Amino acid sequence: MRRGLDHAVHLVRDLDAAGEIYDLLGFTVGSRNQHPWGTHNRIVQTPGFFIELLQVAEPAKIPPHDGAFFSFGAFCKEHLAKRGEGLAMLVLEGSDPAAEKAAFDAAGAGGFDLFDFSRQARKPDGVEVEVGFSLAFARDPVPSDMGFFTCKQRKPENFWSPQMQRHANGVTGVLGVVLVADSPADHVSFxxxxxxxxxxxxxxAWYVTQTPRGAIDIMTPALFTERYGVPAPAGEGLRFAAIRFTTPGAADLRRGLMARRMIEEQIEGIAVVPPRAALGATLVFERTEEAPSA
Incomplete structure (x- = not known):
């Protein structure tokens, strides 16, 4: 079953500082949540897609990888130590975790156990609720510097919040993500x-995958820099370079970010926040036309 973008994991060293940066970028940022294995997160929602700002807050609690057990916390800890802050994991929307695991295993892109967990979350009105997730992990057979899994929401009514999807920067949704690789064709099959x-x-130098929610672009680092005017992340295999958002107010947003010295590049119709200003991530805001009123 075709799978759309679900969320992106943005690893940071200071979760509150990351929340302040996203707030300066005009996003509504959720409160701090805790995972039972020692990572903490804050969520930035758009319809059907979110950014998970994630900090390794309690490293002593993180279990190691063990055979078919993929330790989410250990991956984040290792990635942060090796690559520093930035976009680290791409997550697609899951619907049948067992079937997704079977498909990944059959293609030589799996081999991991399914993982189910729950945690407490706080709604905008302050009420605490439980949210739950089922994950099916995948791996690129060509060694890559990012992680992949599908995520099925078990209690979506407790997670998604229209109030948290209203942003001062006018962002209305995700357009896609951009991955870079020295040889994009090597990763097409995965x-x-x-x-x-x-x-x-x-x-x-460029392949495009159109999913039910957003595109996955794979391009060379040189093309990425040519298109967006910022450096691509270094590393092996696939690297998670950027998230693209849609907003009718890209021009106003660009002026505001220039005043804060959070962008430098002048690219027609878009605002590009570089890794130096967004804790290792590139965030792209693209102009769209507002839908006519009924």
């Missing part, structure tokens, strides 16, 4: 398996 959507070759 992205096909992971998303169940066929990548399309735009150029030798």
């Amino acid at each position: 992205i096909d398996t992971f998303s169940d959507c066929s990548p399309r070759r735009a150029t030798e």
